[in-house]
Amino acid sequence: MGIYIHIPFCKQKCHYCDFHFSTSLKNKEDLISCLLKEIEIQKSYLNEEIVETIYFGGxxxxxxxxLEIRKILDEVYAQFAVISNPEITLEGNPDDFTFQKLQELKQAGINRLSIGIQSFNDTDLIWMNRAHNASQATKCVQDAQNLGFDNVTIDLIYGLPEMTLEAWKMNLQKALDLNxxxxxxxxxxxxxxxxxxxLVKTGKSKPxxxxxxxxxxxxxxxxxEKNKFKHYEISSFGxxxxxxxxxxxxxxxxxxxxxxxxxxxxxGNTRQWNVANNSKYIKAIKVGEVPLELEELSESDRYNxxxxxxxxxxWGCEFDYIKSEFGxxxxxxxxxxxxNCSHQMNIDEQSFSLNKKGKAFADHIASELFV
Ligand SMILES: C[S@@+](CC[C@H](N)C(=O)[O-])C[C@H]1O[C@@H](n2cnc3c(N)ncnc32)[C@H](O)[C@@H]1O
Ligand code: SF4
Structure with a gap:
């Protein structure tokens, strides 16, 4: 099982992003103390299961x-049983990942880096309101590799209104060149x-x-796929x-x-989510409460x-599992x-998954199969 830790701060707001973050750092110290406290409060949530992965996202x-990252990791190790070589990922942006910072993060125990490059093209980066440029993006990956990070992932975004196919191909080539x-x-x-x-609504950006x-x-x-990557999830290639x-x-x-x-x-039976507001989060955790909403999953929710x-x-979906869980x-x-959708699927005796034709319509096909 895994632990996700949300770090809700950003230097600036990227135009497309609706993740939860604040650009004000006034609560930073308090928030970190509350993360530590929440780890302690929630230590029984996973019923003593062993932690295999830790993910710092934002x-x-x-x-x-x-040092702040190490403090949080220490608290996870203090409250949970963790396997001997867990995957520990940290997301970040090229403008923060200086050579020294990367070195310190490696020493702190980060063994997988997720670098938010988005594009190797400066015009795209300005359009997105990113805080870095293309040469910082390339340098940061190379620095990480030179420091011995051997599990590096990068994020890219395609489908920008003005992006040509040629420009996207160039982006992909640059990503491949970085190995x-x-x-x-x-x-x-x-x-x-x-x-x-x-911007789209007011006509300042094309739809x-x-x-x-x-x-x-x-x-x-x-x-x-031609370059040794497996397309193992709609947006993920490893x-x-x-x-x-x-x-x-x-x-x-x-x-x-x-x-x-x-x-x-x-x-397994419930999903819960913490309040997406730093001040409310801090206020509640300080008095020992986790400010969350909880949803019990019905059988149809679990099936869908x-x-x-x-x-x-x-990996797709398995017939045996569906029979045993849902009848x-x-x-x-x-x-x-x-x-009705066999032309978009790979189907065998055990399981079914989307084929190349189906992948472009994953969510739509899934919704057709919902109860
Ligand atoms: C929440 S960000 C966190 C990582 C880091 N802050 C960054 O900017 O790279 C995770 C990733 O989601 C993707 N993302 C966020 N909003 C998106 C959107 N509206 N459309 C497509 N991708 C998006 C970006 O590629 C981003 O790197
Ligand atoms: S830096 Fe990442 S999380 Fe922050 S606004 Fe940009 S995409 Fe969103």
């Missing part, structure tokens, strides 16, 4: 210094209440071009042995505990989640439904 975890172990590539979405949403995004997705898959263990546990519906404002947790998450991955009748109905 926001921008690279905004913290290595990283893993790439996450996301199709840009326009989220409500983001600056991008406002997304879905057809161009779909073409870029296809080129993404073909290019990376070389053999380098799939994200932490994120895979979400898709395989393993249990996880989320610490920090806006963090989500899952224990299983289909949705399974179809995003190469023979459900399995029978599903098999009938699959006849």
């Amino acid at each position: 926001g921008t975890p690279s905004f913290l210094d290595a 990283v172990q893993h790439i996450s590539a996301y199709n840009l979405t326009v989220e409500p209440e983001t600056t991008l949403h406002h 997304l071009n879905d057809a161009a995004g779909a073409e870029q997705f296809e080129v993404l898959i073909n290019t990376l 070389k053999e042995g380098y799939f994200s263990k932490h994120n895979s546990s979400y898709w395989k519906r393993k249990f996880y505990l989320g610490i920090g404002p806006s963090a989500h947790s899952f224990n 989640e299983y289909i949705l998450l399974g179809l995003r991955t190469i 023979e009748e459900r399995l029978h109905t599903l098999k009938q439904q699959l006849l």
